[in-house]
Amino acid sequence: MKKKNKYSMVNNVIYVYGEANEFMKKIIYLTLIEVICSIIIPVANVYLPKMAIDIVVANQNISRTMWIMLIFTIVMVIVYAIHGYTQDGKYMYTNMLRGYINTKIILKTFTCDYKFAESAKGQTMYERARNALARGDVSGSSVVLRASKEFIINGSCFVLYSGVISTLNPLVLVLCISMSAVNWFALKFARDYEIKQRDKKADISHRLYYIQRKVKEDIFAKDIRIYSMKAFILDIQKKLMNKEHKLQCQVEKKKYNAQIINAITLILRDGISYIYLIICVSNGSISVGDFVLYFGAITGFSGFVSEMVSNISELMDASSEISDVRQYIDYEDEECRVISCIEQKFNKELKQNKEFSIEFKNVNFSYDKNTKILDNFSMKIEAGTKVALVGVNGAGKTSIVKLMCGFYKVNSGEILINGMNINKMDRKTVSKLYSVVFQDITMLPLTIAENISMKCLEDTDTFLVDQCLKTVGLYDEVMEHKDGIKTYITNYFSEDGINLSGGQLQKLLMARALYKNGKVMIFDEPTAALDPIAEDEIYRKFREIIGGKTAVYISHRLSSTRFCDKIVLIKNGRVCEEGTHEFLMELHGEYRNMFDLQSQYYKDKAERKCEEYV
Structure with missing residues (x-):
């Protein structure tokens, strides 16, 4: 039975706005102002023609009419200006928010269990989370902010326009809503199908990304030339791209079918409504001004309903991507996070510069269920030895190191550091x-000093770097270069970089x-x-x-x-x-x-x- 996604669409929308509020509250304020302006504009636009026609028909004073129209125009200019400002101002912050969430993904990669990071599951989850934020303006977080905002605007206008249409005939409103419901289910079916293909798409994307990244490596570039691997690599890439194209075509076909249904419902909905309006104005049931008002309301209503359906579909798609992000970020590590008395003792001994012994006691370990790497393994490394x-090769030497460092947990047995169980301490x-x-x-393509200290240059002890280079016999070779320890490794960040x-x-x-x-x-x-x-x-x-x-x-x-x-x-x-x-x-x-x-x-x-x- 398929496990239900624990992140609902509404929950994911709240999550993105929560991240926006945490990162920069200005995004929330600008969105709120934009929503208010965006509701005022279409409501004013649908009533303005009716007002103008009613004034003309009623033969009101021209001077008074001109003043009313001038004031209305000035107000609308101000509303449009504020609306434009909030849109343009929010765009930059929305992109920055995407980078903020992406930083959390990177931090999770740095801190998650090594076992999870190295596994196929971990890599697939990372790829899906990365893809969710890697498409610019159509990335998950950006779409959630935009589509949810537009849904609120369209929903508010839908309610207001529904009130207008219901005064004409409630059955016209029922017709518009029913046709829109058909459109909704058609689009939902297409979106559900796309979401089901997401795992396949992520797997293909992961393989393509690996190939593209690998061929850029200097070491691999030599093998490509020596063994004439160009055609071989291009063939692999072509096959993967063909799979991706075929998968995308299947998704687009479902969307195309949904759009055909959408077009049919629009024709039926608008056609019947307009015919009814023409009959009403012809027999005098409504005035010319009312005709213009209802005509605009029905036209706008159709647009608002279609947009709402589209917004929900976009939110469903974006919600799936945000779920990918949250599943990766929220993935629960296996390691114990509780600060135990054992860990406190360990930290104390670490500060006291004590020497440490390491003991493996009856350790059994395997990467999978089929191959045992360590079999009842016992060994003690005395302090200071x-x-x-x-x-x-394959005896288990490197696996022992990984276990000592806490990258993996043993299947059974225990590893003791100064008699303290490693499982009682966090990584x-x-x-x-x-x-x-x-x-x-x-x-990293940074300076030699930074690659040694693993810190920014201003935080690096350059004297200690020199001493370490002298110890390993590399100091003289490094100092042959004009920038010394500040010389960049590779030319990715500096043209003067060295290999x-x-x-x-x-x-x-x-x-x-x-x-x-x-x-x-x-x-x-x-x-x-x-x-x-x-x-x-x-x-x-x-x-x-x-x-x-x-x-x-x-x-x-x-x-x-x-x-x-x-x-x-x-x-x-x-x-x-x-x-x-x-x-x-x-x-x-x-x-x-x-x-x-x-x-x-x-x-x-x-x-x-x-x-x-x-």
Whole structure:
């Protein structure tokens, strides 16, 4: 059974106006003034012709008539001027409101569970929320403000015009309302169909966006040229665009059918009404002035009803988009948000600069139900020790890091930090503990200093940035550029921006970790792009600067982790062997075999290089 949307159309309209009131109250005031002016204008326009004709027929004084018309004109000019001002003034603020709500979406992306952000569900929900605000003036929030305002205006005029028409003949009013009801259901059917296709459209949009974003990346650009991927990528994009076009055609077909029904109801409604008016004026039942009044009222009524139907249809569509936004923003994270006594104790120890131990106790974990990553995994990292996690690809090393950082929750078992359960602390609290260098390289097109501090330049400690760059051996290379640490990475924001090599980028990531100065340092293969000698030098420097801090290293090169106090070999989600390098070598087990194989590989590689030089 399909789950009912918990956000109704009315609820979403209230939400958008609530956001407008929170962001800028002027939007509400300007909307209210615009509504009043917009009601005055059509009501005055329908009565003005009747007044003019009645004056002419009654042979009233010309001078008096001219004064009345002049005063009326001046009033209407003022009303039109105020109406124009509110419309133009509100437009800019409406666009700013869209940016304000979009900022909340971005903030949610930064703070939501990593598991949710990484999942297909999370990405689809984000894509739908982003699309809801990505279409300018026809975005969800803008449409809600405009359509709800117009609905109030059209509804008010509908009531006023209904009162006028009912004095002619109540049956004419019933006819107008009945034909409009038919039109309403036809348009509602088309809108409901469009809403049902929203998931498919979001999925296609997500794939298209990914392809378009990926081909712009410098790294991917090399593969496109080397492997002649142009035709292949264009074919993928073409297929996705064809799917999107086909889906849109189906939606437009439903809308077209609704518009045909709308045209038929308009002809029937207006045709019958006008014939009745002509009969009434012909037999003297109404005056010429009344004829003009009723004619204008019926014509206007038809427009108001059609607009109301259109407004509601637009609101239904926009409400669906606002629901997408709210479902993403309001998504409830799994993590515990209660500030417990355990978390208070953790924060206290963090401020006291204590060292931290980390313990996994009988942890079971999997990303899905089919593949178990950690199987009854137990391991303890004592405070102030240097521990290396080694093992083949897929052994679970990076997953252990993600669990330590609180990105995921264990299926069973527990993770303890200084004896405190990580599940009793929120993600922000846990993240304060770590400085991590991951395998993935993430750089912003900002200055080198900002990419290290992750703060605006004016808030960055430039002296500390220099020290971190010197520690990782990148300072001299950075200072070769005229702007030094203020040099931009890539040329997205600056024409003088530079492109760093893979090794330089990884050194920059390590400098970032040093700048944060977390109590526990984690290095998830940060030197993968460096040669073994450079890697060994970097690790030696890290050992010097880390001092007594707890540190976790992940590396495929076992020779680089020999200095660690403990090496943990992971196999099939469990601890296979653990101990110092010397102890594990004497054990003659899995670790010894891996070490000897790698040693032989690098030895053979070195010999081949020597032969090339001979």
